[in-house]
Amino acid sequence: MPLFGKFYSLVLLVPFLSFTPSLAQSAADGPDFYRLNDVASHSALNMRSGPNAASRIVGKIPADADGLADFGCVGGLDADQSASATAAQRQAALKTRWCKIGYKRIIGWSAAQFLTEGTGPDAFNGGGRLSALAGSEWQLRDFAGVPVTENAWIAFKGDDLVSGLGGCNRFSGKVSVKKGKFSIGPLAMTKMACPPEMMETEQDFSRALAATQSITATHLILALFDKENQLLATLTRRDAD
Known part of the structure; x- marks a missing residue:
């Protein structure tokens, strides 16, 4: 019996996510x-x-x-x-x-x-600092160093909109940056059954997004961190040339 199930109406995935943006900024008193x-x-x-x-x-x-x-x-x-x-x-x-x-x-x-x-040259090769997320799309690469094999991504649209694929189901919602706070959600998600590997990635991705409170972003790399500064996930730019 196939594991793929019926396509259901939208349901809430994450009630509210908020975190302070730190878009790849080095410390004011630190070296390049x-x-x-x-x-x-x-x-x-x-x-x-x-x-x-x-x-x-x-x-x-x-x-x-x-x-x-x-x-x-x-x-x-x-x-x-x-x-x-x-x-x-x-x-x-x-x-x-x-x-x-x-x-x-x-x-x-x-x-x-x-x-x-140090003096360089740049050994990170992340494409330089990213000042805004709007217009960018990101592919999930790993959970704190553990590679992800399933397809999952998130796109930051214009008009404060976000959408993506959790691994099995698609999600969408609002995103905003106000007074130093970055918030995303509530998010709506389709409800479809998929193979266990996809569902596990989706659950882990949802938990990572829900726990995220700060980010570090360059033009090619986006890293999510929780309140204890623990790395949750790393994503790579999927809309880059």
Whole structure:
């Protein structure tokens, strides 16, 4: 008996999603690029899904890498605290600081103590900063480094509209950016039964969208993060030349 079911009327998928946009902006006091520092030549630096050593590894960077994209850091000391701190305090604080970086179109977190200002050329190759999502379409690539084999995507239309494919069913709704808040939804979705693999992707994609509170976007890569700065999913531009 086939798993494909009847096509039903639209139903609500996600009641409301809201997150603050951070469209691939590096920290105001950070460099344009990083290079690795104090990493053994035979080793590599881990890129993780979140800003801590317990998070999943999503990529590895060779010891001689330069041109790593800078998308901002968390933890450690801010500029004012650093100015008044001793050298020992600054060194200790550096070990609690993590930076969101890009390498070979992977976005993840790495320990700041192994990063220093780089010179390029760009080793991320993400197509440069994206200032607005309107008019762009994105293909789901992975869930925090776990590849996605099913077809799922989202398109940001004009007039504050969004649409896409969850894996099995299509969805549509509203999107807006107001006073520093990015909101999407409520979303309506068709209700059709599909093979288990498609339905699993759809459920995971829906959960990722619902948990998203910040994003990092370049012209070719879109990364979704939750309230704990954990990477939820990475998407690639599907309407690019």
